[in-house]
Every structure is written in structure tokens, then in C-alpha cells.
Amino acid sequence: MTTEAYGATKRPEDFRFLIRLARQQGERLGRAYLDFGEPLPLRKRLEELRALQKTSESGASTEIERIALDVEHRINRATPVTPTAVVSLALLGADRSLSISEVLATVRPLASYIAARNWTVAGAADLTNRSTIRWTLHQLVASGVVSVYDAGTEPVWGIGAEQHLVAAFYRNAAIHIVVDRAIAETALLAAVEDAEASVEGLVQPTAVRDEALRLRELLKFEFLFSARAQFEKELTDEVRLIGRVDDTRKAAHAADVRGLLEKADVLLAHLVLRPFLDAYHIVADRLAAYDDESFDEDAFLAECLEVGKQWELQRRIASAESRSMELFKTALRLARHRELVDGVDGPDIARRRREFADEIATAVRRVNAIAELARTC
Known part of the structure; x- marks a missing residue:
């Protein structure tokens, strides 16, 4: 997978490929979890979409696409966060080897954010527990994705050579829960910069919203975003999680908004x-x-x-x-x-x-x- 992503010719998936794949399944790598998302009442949803279609000016039928998005959102919501995804996020974001304390320094505030968003963690694992993170690192080392150097004063773990894309595969299992937060952080910073360059020095809520929508448009082929109205609501929720905001509908001084980012428990835009x-x-x-x-x-x-x-x-x-x-x-x-x-x-x-x-x-x-x-x- 890695060599193909870097431009090599795809190897044929022939009988030899099947034999290699079968041999690779001989070792246990983690656990499989089965859960079910919120049921989708198909008949009712189709009736709603057809009613909307009658009032639409475009005339184009998008029922299948909208149903698919509804299903995918429910799958995402039912997908728990795994320790492997969170640790991969931390290591990829640093792109250097980290001690277990350094991994925990990233994972612990992220775990608090996950709890605040009411996302479940696979196996009810405690992401703030040193033993949980150490076990996850050992599993990633065993799979060849992460390498460990333990000849110094303490072990340090980093993404293995040519394993960044494999680690990204693990990370992406949880990326849907943090992308809105990452966009909110970036949109706030953009609005702060604009306000600092203005005479009034005020961050307007519409400026934050518009920048977030621009980023949403820029990344729409990478991520599965909510419909615009829901996205804007989730953006407001994310801003409140970043820091204390009395009223997100009112303008705020640029220095105060920059302070929200500087004092935030966790910042994710660069990681995501x-x-x-x-x-x-x-x-x-x-x-x-x-x-x-x-x-x-x-x-x-x-x-x-x-x-x-x-x-x-x-x-x-x-x-x-x-x-x-x-x-x-x-x-x-x-x-x-x-x-x-x-x-x-x-x-x-x-x-x-x-x-x-x-x-x-x-x-x-x-x-x-x-x-x-x-x-x-």
C-alpha cells in the first residue's frame, strides 16, 4: 500500500497475493467490535426528501446521495474511538519519536475532549491510563507500524520507516470526530487575524462561520461533513468547547478570541x-x-x-x-x-x-x- 501511494506500480492481486494475505492473518492483531448505528426509517426519510425536492429550484434528484450520507453519518456516530487511532494521531502529529509521557501529554487532553463530545471508546479503554497507552504502543510495534528505541535513558516510540500511510489508516478511524474541531480552531485564528488588521479589532461571528465554510468547501472531497445548517450548529458547539464564550452570536475583541486558543486544553488543527x-x-x-x-x-x-x-x-x-x-x-x-x-x-x-x-x-x-x-x- 505504501509503495503504491508513493508512485510504484500496483502489484497484481493474483493467487500469490492471496497466499501472502492468508499467511499475514496468522497472528492476532487487536480486537474486532460490532455495533449498530441509529436506525434510518427509509420510507419516512424518502418522503421528506421528495417533499424537499418539490420545493427545490435545481430539479436534480439527490435522494440516493442524501440517503447514503445519512447512513454514513450514522456509521460514523456508532464507530468508537480506538486507542490505536488516538496514539497514531499523536505520533503522526509529532513526526518524531516520543516517550510515553510525551504521548500521554497529547492523548490525555484529547481524551477529555472525546469525553466532552460523548464519543464512546472501544472496549471502554481509559485513554488517560499509562498502561493502556503502553500496551497500544507495544501492539503497534508488533505490527511493524511503530518502531521503539530503548537503549537510552527511556524508550521512545516513532512511526516506522515508510509506515506513515499505514499509521494514517489507523488514525483515520477516528478522524471524523475531530475534523470539525480542527476547522473551528483554524477559522477562529483566521477571524482573529482579520480583526487584528481592522480598525475595530472585533471578531465577527459571521467571519468565523464564513472561514469555516471555506475550509469545509476546500476539504469536501476528503471528509464527510454534515449538511450546512447542522455543520454551523456543530461549529458553534466546538467554539464553546475551545473556551468560555458568553454569546457566540456577538462580536468579541480579537485579543480575547486569541486568548481562547492560547488557553485551550487541546489544539488539534495541526494533527488533523x-x-x-x-x-x-x-x-x-x-x-x-x-x-x-x-x-x-x-x-x-x-x-x-x-x-x-x-x-x-x-x-x-x-x-x-x-x-x-x-x-x-x-x-x-x-x-x-x-x-x-x-x-x-x-x-x-x-x-x-x-x-x-x-x-x-x-x-x-x-x-x-x-x-x-x-x-x-
């Missing part, structure tokens, strides 16, 4: 959004520099892989996870959606591609600023 935004940044940067009349997707993606490796070596991206073919393809899908790739003529295409790159670069800068806040506060 940075791998995706870094990958998008590579694609947008290369697209802005692209001047051929015809677009060769294979050649373009190959260049993105090469530049991604360069940026990794220069530490312009935080992790090897971001130089992934899958992430590049999704970023290119977004660019196509914005009509920045195929069959595009006109003198403004170069300008619009630069604006796209600038938009993502700004989001990356803000997420990196939140990473610095998390490190120093």
Missing part, C-alpha cells in the same frame, strides 16, 4: 488538517507553475511526487504522509471541480491557479501557527 493541506499545497503549487497547453495527468502527478519528496527533505511539509498519490489525486479532483485543470482557456486561468495556491498556502500557514501555539502554550 496539516497532512491534507500540505498535500494540497504541493498540487496547487505545481498547478500554478504549469504552463503546457494540454494537461498530462500522469506526468503532473509524477512531478508532484518528486516535489513532495523534495519538500519533505526541506521540511516544507511536516510529514511523509503528505506526499501520497491518493491525496494528490483528491487535490487534483478539487482543482478540476473549480475548473482549474482541463479544457480551461482564457487569460485569467494563471491568476486563478495562483489564487488557489495562495488560498491553500494561507490555510497551511494558519495550521502551522496553531501547531506553534500547541507547542508553546
Whole structure:
């Protein structure tokens, strides 16, 4: 999986592949949990959607898509958080080896956030317990995803060589519970920056909402978001969890809102959004520099892989996870959606591609600023 994501040719899934796969199943790796989401009354939901369709101006039928989203949201809500996902999130976010105390320093406030959101933890595991985290680290070492160095004063654990994408697979099992929080943090910082540059110095609630919606639009091919009205409600809930806010409908001084971020128990934007935004940044940067009349997707993606490796070596991206073919393809899908790739003529295409790159670069800068806040506060 890792080599293919970095551009290698996919190996055929033939009989030899099946034999290798069967042999890999010989060892027990964790537990399987079965749970059921909230039931979906299909007949009632279809009637509601058809009634909405009659009042819609678009005329396009979206019943199947809306039902699928409803089902997926219920699956997400029923999916418990696993210790493996949380530990992978901590290690990927640091992208360096950590002692168990350093892992716990990230996991414990995250566990408090998970409890505040009323998300269940698989097996009722205590994510703040040192033994639970140590056992999880040992399991990840046994699976080859994490490596441990124990010849010094204390053991330290880090993502193994070429294992970032495998660790990301584990992390993504829980990423749906933290993406709204990550967007809320980034939107607050964006609104603070705008307010600090204004005469009034006030953060308007609409500015936070609009920035969150822009990020939602930017990442809509990566994450399964709620409908807009529900998303805005959840955004308000997330802001209240970040810090004490008397009334989210009123403007607040920029210094007070920045203080919310500085005093937050946990900041997640860099842990959640940075791998995706870094990958998008590579694609947008290369697209802005692209001047051929015809677009060769294979050649373009190959260049993105090469530049991604360069940026990794220069530490312009935080992790090897971001130089992934899958992430590049999704970023290119977004660019196509914005009509920045195929069959595009006109003198403004170069300008619009630069604006796209600038938009993502700004989001990356803000997420990196939140990473610095998390490190120093």
C-alpha cells in the first residue's frame, strides 16, 4: 500500500497475493467490535426528501446521495474511538519519536475532549491510563507500524520507516470526530487575524462561520461533513468547547478570541488538517507553475511526487504522509471541480491557479501557527 501511494506500480492481486494475505492473518492483531448505528426509517426519510425536492429550484434528484450520507453519518456516530487511532494521531502529529509521557501529554487532553463530545471508546479503554497507552504502543510495534528505541535513558516510540500511510489508516478511524474541531480552531485564528488588521479589532461571528465554510468547501472531497445548517450548529458547539464564550452570536475583541486558543486544553488543527493541506499545497503549487497547453495527468502527478519528496527533505511539509498519490489525486479532483485543470482557456486561468495556491498556502500557514501555539502554550 505504501509503495503504491508513493508512485510504484500496483502489484497484481493474483493467487500469490492471496497466499501472502492468508499467511499475514496468522497472528492476532487487536480486537474486532460490532455495533449498530441509529436506525434510518427509509420510507419516512424518502418522503421528506421528495417533499424537499418539490420545493427545490435545481430539479436534480439527490435522494440516493442524501440517503447514503445519512447512513454514513450514522456509521460514523456508532464507530468508537480506538486507542490505536488516538496514539497514531499523536505520533503522526509529532513526526518524531516520543516517550510515553510525551504521548500521554497529547492523548490525555484529547481524551477529555472525546469525553466532552460523548464519543464512546472501544472496549471502554481509559485513554488517560499509562498502561493502556503502553500496551497500544507495544501492539503497534508488533505490527511493524511503530518502531521503539530503548537503549537510552527511556524508550521512545516513532512511526516506522515508510509506515506513515499505514499509521494514517489507523488514525483515520477516528478522524471524523475531530475534523470539525480542527476547522473551528483554524477559522477562529483566521477571524482573529482579520480583526487584528481592522480598525475595530472585533471578531465577527459571521467571519468565523464564513472561514469555516471555506475550509469545509476546500476539504469536501476528503471528509464527510454534515449538511450546512447542522455543520454551523456543530461549529458553534466546538467554539464553546475551545473556551468560555458568553454569546457566540456577538462580536468579541480579537485579543480575547486569541486568548481562547492560547488557553485551550487541546489544539488539534495541526494533527488533523496539516497532512491534507500540505498535500494540497504541493498540487496547487505545481498547478500554478504549469504552463503546457494540454494537461498530462500522469506526468503532473509524477512531478508532484518528486516535489513532495523534495519538500519533505526541506521540511516544507511536516510529514511523509503528505506526499501520497491518493491525496494528490483528491487535490487534483478539487482543482478540476473549480475548473482549474482541463479544457480551461482564457487569460485569467494563471491568476486563478495562483489564487488557489495562495488560498491553500494561507490555510497551511494558519495550521502551522496553531501547531506553534500547541507547542508553546
